[in-house]
Amino acid sequence: MRSPATALLALSVLVLTGCGPTADDIAAMADGETTYDDALALRQDVVDAGVECPSVEQMSSPAAAGTTFLQCDGTMAMAVADSEERLAELLAGIGGEEHAPFLHEANWIVIARSEAPLEVLQAEIGGRITASP
Incomplete structure (x- = not known):
């Protein structure tokens, strides 16, 4: 079995030679959580996972x-x-929404009316599904 340190070292060598993921990618792999720079980047992975999201209008807080x-819709x-x-x-505010x-995960959240699209996304991009009581 390879150790995580060996895998990270190998990925670091690829980054230094310009042939692999970035340092941010390695950090995300090391802690097992995916992070995003903005909602548009998250949307891209949502769409790549097969979940429809027609809007590309991002708003800043x-x-x-x-x-x-x-x-999305x-x-x-x-x-x-x-x-x-x-x-x-954000999590506390959503926790107050009924059902x-x-x-x-990490720095992002996707909320939906049903768990079905969230289960698809979870399989593709990770994260934890939480249902408000």
Whole structure:
């Protein structure tokens, strides 16, 4: 069995030679969580996973300019937070919604009216599904 340190070292060599993932990619692999720069990047992975999201209109939060939001349609929306504190605020706010399942990880969240699209996304991009009581 290969150790995680050996795998990270190999990936680092690829980065240094310009043949592999970036340092940010390696950091995400090391902690096992996927992060996104903004909601458009998250949307791209959502679409690549086979879940429809026709909108490409990203909005920035007036309170935290690095936090972005995107509404796919009337059944799904997503956000990428600029800090752990902001993500915690988003999760707390969504937790108050009645029966609103959401998928979240590292610095992002996807909320939907049903768990079905979230299960598809979870299989492709990871994260944890939480359902509000």
